[in-house]
Amino acid sequence: MADTKREIERKYESDESGLPDLTGVAGVADVVDKGVAELDATYYDTADERLAAASITLRRRTGGSDAGWHLKFPVGPDARDEIQAPLSDDLPPALAGLVRSRVRDAELVPVVRLRSARDLRDLVNADRRLLAEVSVDAVRAERLTAGGGTAQWTEIEVELADGGDPEFLDKVEKRLRKAGVRPSKSASKLARALKETAPTKPGPGPVEDPETAGDHVLAYVRAQRDAIVELDPAVRQDAEDSVHSMRVATRRMRSTFKSYGKILDRTVTDPIGDELKWLAGELGVDRDREVLNERLMAALDEVPDTLVSGPVADRVSKWAGDRPGGASGRLIGVLDSHRYLALLDSLDAVLADPPLRKAAGKDPGKTLPKAVRKDFGKVSALVEQALELEPGTDRDVAIHEARKKTKRTRYAAEAATPALGKPAKDLTKTMKSLQNLLGEHQDSVMARQTLRELSAVAHAAGENAFTYGLLYGREEQRAATVEAELPGTWKKITGGPMV
Known part of the structure; x- marks a missing residue:
C-alpha cells in the first residue's frame, strides 16, 4: 500500500x-x-x-x-x-x-x-x-x-x-x-x-516562439497532450477535479483538430479524434452521474420535509451508485489499456511529425480568425434555430447542439489567443459564459429525464412519486428561465466585436 x-x-x-x-x-x-x-x-x-x-x-x-x-x-x-x-x-x-x-x-x-x-x-x-x-x-x-x-x-x-x-x-x-x-x-x-x-553530447536546441498559424495550433495541441499525460497519475489517485480536467483536455484537442482542419490534415487527425472521444466517454461514465447526483441531492435539500414523500434520497443515492474511495477499477483499467497507451503514442507522433497543410505556414493573424469565425457561424445558426422553435424536445436538442458548437468556438478562440490577443481572449470569455448558460439548460434536461426514470421505479415499488414530480417541475422552471434569458444574451453577443 x-x-x-x-x-x-x-x-x-x-x-x-x-x-x-x-x-x-x-x-x-x-x-x-x-x-x-x-x-x-x-x-x-x-x-x-x-x-x-x-x-x-x-x-x-x-x-x-x-x-x-x-x-x-x-x-x-x-x-x-x-x-x-x-x-x-x-x-x-x-x-x-x-x-x-x-x-x-x-x-x-x-x-x-x-x-x-x-x-x-x-x-x-x-x-x-x-x-x-x-x-x-x-x-x-x-x-x-x-x-x-x-x-x-x-x-x-x-x-x-x-x-x-x-x-x-x-x-x-x-x-x-x-x-x-x-x-x-x-x-x-x-x-x-x-x-x-552524463556522457558528453550536444544539448537540445533553443525552443522557438510560434510564428506561423501551424505553430500556434500545434502549441495548443501540445499543451493538451501534456495535460493528459500529467493528469494521469492524479486520475489514478482520484485527486479532486482530475477526471474532469483530463476530460476537458481531450475535448480541447479533439475540437482543435476539427476547427483547424485547414492547418492539420483531418485524414490523420480524425482517427485520433475518435480515440479522444472514446477516452472522454470513459472518463465521463462516473463523472456525469456524480454531477447529476449532486444536482438532484442539492435540489432535494431545498424541499421542505413535509413535501418529501418516500425514500427519495436513498433512491437517488442508489441510482448514483456508492463509489468507494479512489478511482474506480474500471477507470484504472482504461488507463492501463493498450488502447489508451496507443492513443498517447499517436499524440506524440502527430506532434513529432505534424500533418501540416498549406495554410499552416501562413500568417496566423489572417488564417486563425477564419477558422474561429466559421465555428461561430455554426453556433449562430443553431441558436437562431433554437429561438424559433417552441419549447419542447426539438428546442432542447437545438440548444444542446448549440452548446457543443459554443464549446468548440471557445476552444478555437482559446488556441488563437496567443496570436490574436484581446479579441480572441474576449470571445473565449463570451463563449464560456454562453456555454455555461446553455449547459444549465442541458443539465436540467438530463435531470428531468432521470427524475422520470426514478419516478417510474418508485411507483412500481409502491412508493409515492409526488416529490419526483415536484423536483421535475422545478427543473422545468430552471430550463424555462434559461430559455427566457437566451434572446437577450445572444443579442449582446452578436452586437459585440468578433475576432
Whole structure:
C-alpha cells in the first residue's frame, strides 16, 4: 500500500564550512543533532529519461528512517508530492501505474546510484515542536548506464515539517544567505547527478516562439497532450477535479483538430479524434452521474420535509451508485489499456511529425480568425434555430447542439489567443459564459429525464412519486428561465466585436 505526503523543501550549495548556526532564525529555540545516516538510493527511469524530463523521480532507497520506494511529482515551487511504498526487490505495481502515462511500454532501468552521508539536524521551537529538518548531505553519484561517470558534491537541504508554514523556509534562507550560502542550481539531487555524470553530447536546441498559424495550433495541441499525460497519475489517485480536467483536455484537442482542419490534415487527425472521444466517454461514465447526483441531492435539500414523500434520497443515492474511495477499477483499467497507451503514442507522433497543410505556414493573424469565425457561424445558426422553435424536445436538442458548437468556438478562440490577443481572449470569455448558460439548460434536461426514470421505479415499488414530480417541475422552471434569458444574451453577443 502506497502513502502520499506533500514535501516542501529547498536545496542549497555547500562547501567544507558545513552548516551555519541557525539558532538565530526567528522561532527556532534549539538545533537538535540527530546524527549521521548513510543513505543508498538507486534511481529508475527509461533509457531516454522520460521521468527526468518531467522532473519526476523514482527511487529505491535503503538507510535512514524512510527506507523504501519513493515516487515524487512536482506540484509547485519547492513542493513535491512523495508517494512511498515499502521496501521490496521489485517496483510496486501501485507506483508503476502512476508513471505508466510517461513510461508506456518502455522498460524502467537503474540510471543513477546516489550514496549520501546525511548529517541531520532538527529545528524546534520552545515547545520542542519540529519546524524543519536540515541536513548536510555529502553525495557520491554514479551513472549506471553505459558511458556515464561519477560526481561528488555537498549540499544543504531544508525540509519543512508536516503542516508547517512555508514562510518559515524564507526565514531559514535569509539566515543561510547571510552566511554566504546560496540556493542550489539543480532542482534535485537526481537532476544534478544526471547532468554531472552524463556522457558528453550536444544539448537540445533553443525552443522557438510560434510564428506561423501551424505553430500556434500545434502549441495548443501540445499543451493538451501534456495535460493528459500529467493528469494521469492524479486520475489514478482520484485527486479532486482530475477526471474532469483530463476530460476537458481531450475535448480541447479533439475540437482543435476539427476547427483547424485547414492547418492539420483531418485524414490523420480524425482517427485520433475518435480515440479522444472514446477516452472522454470513459472518463465521463462516473463523472456525469456524480454531477447529476449532486444536482438532484442539492435540489432535494431545498424541499421542505413535509413535501418529501418516500425514500427519495436513498433512491437517488442508489441510482448514483456508492463509489468507494479512489478511482474506480474500471477507470484504472482504461488507463492501463493498450488502447489508451496507443492513443498517447499517436499524440506524440502527430506532434513529432505534424500533418501540416498549406495554410499552416501562413500568417496566423489572417488564417486563425477564419477558422474561429466559421465555428461561430455554426453556433449562430443553431441558436437562431433554437429561438424559433417552441419549447419542447426539438428546442432542447437545438440548444444542446448549440452548446457543443459554443464549446468548440471557445476552444478555437482559446488556441488563437496567443496570436490574436484581446479579441480572441474576449470571445473565449463570451463563449464560456454562453456555454455555461446553455449547459444549465442541458443539465436540467438530463435531470428531468432521470427524475422520470426514478419516478417510474418508485411507483412500481409502491412508493409515492409526488416529490419526483415536484423536483421535475422545478427543473422545468430552471430550463424555462434559461430559455427566457437566451434572446437577450445572444443579442449582446452578436452586437459585440468578433475576432
